[in-house]
Amino acid sequence: MHDDEAAPGVWTWLQAWYATRCDGDWEHEYGIRIESLDNPGWSLTIDMADTGLADRPYDRQEIHRSQHEWIITWMENDQFRAACGPLNLGEALHLFRRWAEADG
Template sequence: MNEAEHVMDWLQRWYSAQCNEDWEHEWGVRIDTLDNPGWSVRIDLEDTGLEGHDFPRQDLTRSKHDWIMAWTSDMSFHAACGPANLTEALALFRTWAVENTPT
């Protein structure tokens, strides 16, 4: 993994690699906003190389608007985070995905 590569560039490549004319019709990546404020992320893992891998729940609260929670459940990676922590949440997914993807 190239640490200098922007996480969004990596996520776009990861998503494209999952698209097989089937996966993208049923599964995907969702990024949405929360009203507290913040972000929510759901990345479907079914039919990917990450299916069946567990991301141990992480909860980190630095302040009211600087926080992140990440976990896997229901064959998906989930994250919720503060308004300035989206890149951090996606970087957690990237690190975990790279460590758990067969080479």
């Protein structure tokens, strides 16, 4: 959960984060990709190039609660990456949000 109860939900926040990156150029080369995995789960890729976050350190995180409840997040090639269980996509996005909003 986000610490601020009055803050928008993670999906509303992600839409706003994306919209502020769309400057007529960024969205033509970069973006956000969410895909399903066959194990089952989700794959998330968020481009960090030209966002001010590309060089910010991110420590790989791995959370394994059960066979279907897990999250792995990392940075690779100027991209925030996540793979997670079928019900953990919101939590993976929350990890991205927490990192992106942190004072770097």
